[in-house]
Amino acid sequence: MNVINALTFDRQKDDWETSTGFIKRETPMPMLDEQADPRDAISVIVEVRYVGVCGTDRGIWHRQVFRDLISKSMEQEGKTQRILGHEFMGKVIQVGSQVENIYGIQAGNDVSGDSHVTCGKCFQCRVGEEEVCLDQKILGISLDGIFASYAKLPAKNLWQVDQERIRPEIAAILDPFGNAIHCCSKVDLKGKRVAILGCGPIGLFTVLLTRAFGASKIIAVDVAEQNLRMAKELGAHETIHIQKPAQASLSADSELLAHIQKLTHNKGVDVAFEMAGPNSSVLNALEITRSGGHIILFGLRDGDFQIPRFKNIVVKGLTLHGVIGRQIFQTWQTSQRMLSDKTNGIQEKIWRVILKEGKDTIIPFDHYTKELMEQKMTQHPKIILKF
Template identity: 50%
Template sequence: MSETMWALTYDREKDPWESTVGLVKREVERPTIDEGKDPRDRAGVLVQPIMTGFCGSDRGIWFRTAFKDMIFKSLERDRKSTRVVGHELLGRVVDLGPDARRTFGLEVGDIVSTESHIICGACYQCRAGDTNVCADDKIIGISEDGCFAELVKLPAKNLWRTDITKIRPEVAAVQEPFGNAVHACTKVNLRGKRVAIFGCGSIGLFVVAIARALGATSVIGVEPSEENAEMARRLGADVVLRPNTGRSERPHASDPELTERLRALTDGVGVDVALEMSGFNSSVNNAIRATRRGGDVILFGLKSGDAVIEDFDRVIVNGLTLHGVVGRRIFETWHITRHLLESRSPNIHDLIWEVILNRGEGTVFDFKDYDTATFQEAISKHPKVILRY
């Protein structure tokens, strides 16, 4: 067997962060299970990808807008220059250590997905049950080598068995980001609530379908892209509003007209729950202003740096609760994810395939035929793109 394999990579020595974009397909060292060389391999698993999803985080690496510090610090730690990217996985177990078999019951041939956060299990948060905010976690494809490759080595504790007779492989490959949306939608009870989703990118589109499935009585989208707005309607949004994005003098400012339109749709009260999925400062303020007194604002969208909260005193006076959401609750969120995708009532599974993945048209690419320019065009056009191996 060859000692190398093909992978989509970022190389800090060959790809200057400030002057390049994209991921380069390179030959890298093939991972192996060798407990004599690394005792951790007793609980290690070698997985051959079947399908992998391209995430918003991967887009941040592609365009060099996010995760530079995490990548560079982890490469320094590992004394190497190249990081294999990718963390949304559906794959087949091809080799494993004895503890992976004995403790987790895994076998060669099992079909698995993976939780992308490798938790330490020892910090205060982990021992308190808040594993999604582990103080010393590592993220597959960012601080550890990822799955855009012919093989990936992962700890058995991170793997999640998947039944591809119930979830088609293309949809199974996006369980991890779908789980982000599940976590956001289960932070508070949405049953009987009027809900607004600010930002209908891939995770926001998942949120539209999940909020409807979890019993929201009214689902309102806020999205500047007409293509994404139309997808949100097909996924179950009652109405999708377009925000005013033309104000540059105060980029953090909310949109008073949008707020009035949202209140008009909610009997002048405001939404019970606002889910902010874009991370833009103005969108955060829109979400806060559109939420009724005593309501909840779920903050999932991520942008680095400082932000301005308009009239902060109103957050307190109006009794709003702001919730920060990151990752998935391990593995509570995955159980809910499995149920929502395996169930056909409501049929979120087929909606993802038909609407978000466009039935594979322009969204599914063969890894062996990877071309940087073609792939960049696809990730710029579609909210979710899949690599097939």
């Protein structure tokens, strides 16, 4: 049997409570076998070239998110080992018998793809709202992912990429870039004052996009100075450094609120993007947004949240938008256009500022060690593995 290397979590070998990291292990080379599984007729084998390491992957690295989803899905599949990872770019090397007929994809095509594998049957899927599918699986979480030199993927999730328009390292992160596009498509941003709470990669993409979509004042907020320096370089008008609040804090950051009031002439922002996750950040978003404004809730944390003076949401007439995944494939179309347009500088800035032209941010898969990865993940908001 042919085997390949993959970065994995094994529910029998890696204790969730005490282990960390992705463990490099051998796994069988994925194959198409339509007799054994008819779904292979609409699947492909991709030779993976570049993969992005996401905030979600960091959460799994530290065993903070998706414990139940990972272990339950493996139980259902009768597996003990999950291949992690979901942001990718690669080349199709083999296609199932129906793939070209139905999806127009052939061996040799360069592809990226959406990490959410939707059911196609539920009400939401049928009305074109696949991002909120009732029975979706996520690559690298509830299905085997792409931290491996080859992966078997459903053809319907693939997005063909043209390397003339989008460089392959950036094609590998179309998935999280699409999250930012999706967030920015919820409200009209022209002339708006916006705050971005949390400047990890998706928050930084949101700085670029709110600029491109016409926001007139972009205020970036983060606990890490280096993220704020990048936000500034990407086009934020103002940056505000905040302290990590005490775990139990149930009030908004009064200094942040005062600072935002000053920057907005006592009005508050029109739109707040919550992209950090903690309860305190949601409270900050609720306080800094003007009456009648919008809050885009994208940060994700397990557990219960509390909102003091809940009635203020009603009294202030706030609109809250929960955003998950990407609209398939509307978001992808927009992402491609925004990255292909060389005049807006977005692709160039992602490459230069966030990925530092690949210096120290792109790690050859063969060099992977837990220690190296941990070091690079603390130094850079976005890391890419190269096969």
